[in-house]
Amino acid sequence: MKMEFDEFLAAPECGVVIVTYPDIFRTEAGLRHGKFSKEYQELSAVIVLDSGDMAKIEVTDGDLVEIKSEAGVVVVRVKESEKEHPGIGYMPEGAWAYILGASPVTPPASTLALSAKVGRSRQEIPAIEDVYRR
Amino acid sequence: MVCTGCALLCDDVEIGENGCRHACRIGDAHITSTNQIDPMVNQSPVDMDAAIKSAAEILVSAEKPVFVGFGNSVTEAQATGIELAEKVGAEIKTFHTDIFDDILDGRVKTCTLPEVRDYADVIIFLGCDPMNTHPRLLSRYAYYPRGEKRQHGWEEDRTAITIDLRFSHTASICKEAYTIDPNRQIEFMDALMDALSNKVPKTTYDKKRILKLAGTLKKAEFGVIFAGTGASAPPRDAIIRLMDRLNESSDFRLLPLAPGYNLRSIAEQLRQLHNRPGDDGDGGSDSSSGGSGMDLHEADCILCLGFDLMNSLPAHGINGKMIVIDPNETLTSRYADVVIPCAAGGIDCAGSAVRMDGETVEIPLIRESERLSDGAILKQLLEVV
Numbered sequence: 001m002k003m004e005f006d007e008f009l010a011a012p013e014c015g016v017v018i019v020t021y022p023d024i025f026r027t028e029a030g031l032r033h034g035k036f037s038k039e040y041q042e043l044s045a046v047i048v049l050d051s052g053d054m055a056k057i058e059v060t061d062g063d064l065v066e067i068k069s070e071a072g073v074v075v076v077r078v079k080e081s082e083k084e085h086p087g088i089g090y091m092p093e094g095a096w097a098y099i100l101g102a103s104p105v106t107p108p109a110s111t112l113a114l115s116a117k118v119g120r121s122r123q124e125i126p127a128i129e130d131v132y133r134r
Numbered sequence: 135m136v137c138t139g140c141a142l143l144c145d146d147v148e149i150g151e152n153g154c155r156h157a158c159r160i161g162d163a164h165i166t167s168t169n170q171i172d173p174m175v176n177q178s179p180v181d182m183d184a185a186i187k188s189a190a191e192i193l194v195s196a197e198k199p200v201f202v203g204f205g206n207s208v209t210e211a212q213a214t215g216i217e218l219a220e221k222v223g224a225e226i227k228t229f230h231t232d233i234f235d236d237i238l239d240g241r242v243k244t245c246t247l248p249e250v251r252d253y254a255d256v257i258i259f260l261g262c263d264p265m266n267t268h269p270r271l272l273s274r275y276a277y278y279p280r281g282e283k284r285q286h287g288w289e290e291d292r293t294a295i296t297i298d299l300r301f302s303h304t305a306s307i308c309k310e311a312y313t314i315d316p317n318r319q320i321e322f323m324d325a326l327m328d329a330l331s332n333k334v335p336k337t338t339y340d341k342k343r344i345l346k347l348a349g350t351l352k353k354a355e356f357g358v359i360f361a362g363t364g365a366s367a368p369p370r371d372a373i374i375r376l377m378d379r380l381n382e383s384s385d386f387r388l389l390p391l392a393p394g395y396n397l398r399s400i401a402e403q404l405r406q407l408h409n410r411p412g413d414d415g416d417g418g419s420d421s422s423s424g425g426s427g428m429d430l431h432e433a434d435c436i437l438c439l440g441f442d443l444m445n446s447l448p449a450h451g452i453n454g455k456m457i458v459i460d461p462n463e464t465l466t467s468r469y470a471d472v473v474i475p476c477a478a479g480g481i482d483c484a485g486s487a488v489r490m491d492g493e494t495v496e497i498p499l500i501r502e503s504e505r506l507s508d509g510a511i512l513k514q515l516l517e518v519v
Contacts, residue, residue, distance in 0.1 A: 017317060022263055023266055024267070032163040033169070034463055035445065083301050090300055095444070095465060098447060099448060101448050
């Protein structure tokens with residue numbers, strides 16, 4: 001298999017605090033198309049980043065990024081924020097965020113400011129059943 | 135018809151041949167959803183009787199069973215679920231019921247949604263985004279409608295403010311939005327408490343804005359805080375302290391915005407159970423909000439009643455056998471040891487429910503189906519365990 005030169009280099013990373021949020025379109029997609037649907041995945045596997053943070057890790061809107069926390073790793077699509085919020089990454093509620101430890105049902109969720117590292121990824125977004133395997 | 139898409143239980147939804155009228159996006163998708171599941175044991179299809187028999191066997195042999203969910207079942211099914219939990223010695227975990235407990239115990243003042251519509255002049259959305267979770271809250275009760283004492287509605291009579299970790303969709307239509315740094319949530323709440331006590335807050339946040347917020351809150355004639363329950367919500371004790379401070383100078387009520395259409399009912403039933411004579415609260419059935427009681431990974435059997443537990447947890451939190459009773463396919467049902475499909479409350483199952491403000495609402499059927507209700511399934515389990 002041919003390797004590109006930049007595959008030997010580590011992708012730049014940026015520290016972020018993950019905050020989850022509800023998304024009505026994602027809820028709707030889950031009800032209408034099911035939680036294993038492409039529509040639900042596309043609206044769930046997302047991180048909204050500050051444009052400055054995106055520049056630091058050399059990604060643009062729609063690129064894939066890997067997010068690593070103490071609890072887990074996940075690949076999601078990056079979305080450029082309309083607002084400035086350096087150091088904060090907003091993710092829709094659901095499995096792709098909760099794999100990182102941002103669960104609303106395990107204490108102390110309400111005070112959680114989950115730290116994570118985010119960087120460019122060459123992996124694909126995992127399907128929901130791969131995010132959480134028993 | 136009554137929509138069971140969220141705890142607002144909107145009663146003006148009309149179902150016709152061309153779909154739903156008046157329902158929001160969540161309600162319409164909820165009512166028209168066809169994403170149903172088949173009975174399964176060990177991920178293989180079986181008939182209903184076999185699935186119920188397998189579930190009963192797991193429950194009987196379990197030493198540390200836990201029941202989770204209950205927020206998406208009608209009140210009658212919840213009562214049967216409590217009976218079953220008592221019989222098998224299961225703990226009931228009902229996530230996000232903390233604030234309901236505070237309201238029911240009289241620790242904080244509350245009000246009804248029609249009272250919000252008629253009297254509320256200052257409305258705070260604290261750590262919540264109803265535009266994405268309870269979409270018709272603002273149009274039916276909290277912001278836009280003219281009320282008995284608020285004839286000018288949102289234009290003049292109401293001030294809506296968001297305090298949240300994110301500039302949400304709700305924030306974008308409110309008159310003021312305070313976006314808190316997730317690393318400095320306590321600092322914000324302390325600064326607001328100082329400002330409410332007429333002290334200049336010691337904070338790195340904009341002092342003038344916090345003093346202005348405190349001034350608005352203190353002048354409220356009928357203030358309402360809608361508190362979220364998700365990861366962006368402030369700690370519960372911070373909300374209680376804020377409510378106490380606000381009520382020293384003005385008149386504020388609290389209403390939680392929780393997931394599930396009937397969470398308040400299970401909170402009420404569990405409270406009654408614990409307060410009944412001779413019950414010391416340490417019996418077989420117990421309620422907790424996820425913060426206390428048995429850890430889920432300690433449980434050897436978890437019964438999920440209308441709740442997608444795995445889609446709410448970090449990975450590898452669960453080791454016990456899993457039983458799912460749910461109308462729809464979920465991540466949890468994909469991996470459960472036993473899956474029992476049921477009718478959905480307010481769609482093909484009638485009953486009653488308690489709206490988020492404590493009003494009991496009768497839930498009629500929208501359409502007939504051959505699916506058993508969750509209450510009927512729990513009754514069958516109750517008979518055989």
